[in-house]
Amino acid sequence: MRCRSVKYLGLVLLVGIALAACKKSNIRILDKAPVIRINSVAPTTVQAFSGRTEVVLQYEDGDGDQGSLHPDSLMLEVRDDRLTAADFYFVPPLSPEASNVPIRGTIRFRLNGTFLFGNGATEVTNYSIRLRDRSGQWSNTVLTPQIIINRN
Numbered sequence: 001m002r003c004r005s006v007k008y009l010g011l012v013l014l015v016g017i018a019l020a021a022c023k024k025s026n027i028r029i030l031d032k033a034p035v036i037r038i039n040s041v042a043p044t045t046v047q048a049f050s051g052r053t054e055v056v057l058q059y060e061d062g063d064g065d066q067g068s069l070h071p072d073s074l075m076l077e078v079r080d081d082r083l084t085a086a087d088f089y090f091v092p093p094l095s096p097e098a099s100n101v102p103i104r105g106t107i108r109f110r111l112n113g114t115f116l117f118g119n120g121a122t123e124v125t126n127y128s129i130r131l132r133d134r135s136g137q138w139s140n141t142v143l144t145p146q147i148i149i150n151r152n
Helices: 002-021
Strands: 035-042 045-047 053-061 074-080 087-090 103-111 122-125 127-131 147-150
Touching: 035 127, 053 127, 074 103
Parallel strands: 045 147
Antiparallel strands: 035 053, 053 103, 074 087, 074 127, 122 147
16 A cells, blocks of 8 residues: 555656646747848948948748749838838748748848938938738838938
């Protein structure tokens, strides 16, 4: 009888240790609409027409439908805040097109051909950026820090 109670106590202790070893997972369910953040923007001072600013975005998407195989699918919207119309950029597939998996990563692109509107020596602007997925959902809009554009 005593042997049976020792085995039972051992089993209870083993189960207790196993349950104590389990930790709550910190896995976060991602939204199906893309979410972006700015990692870096450099340089923030450029020469008009010849200067190039590199922007690095961090993205996450709950269903992984980012980018496209079709070069006419322009999914990255970048708008110079001095203008009303935006420029659009091609984004290659960031996961296989048939997959439905959460993804995270970075997108790098360059702002080329910055220009001055007026006759001054310097102008300042920001760029508003957002990302569209293959199902047509837009991400949040992020704003770059000020970009200073100097006359050559």
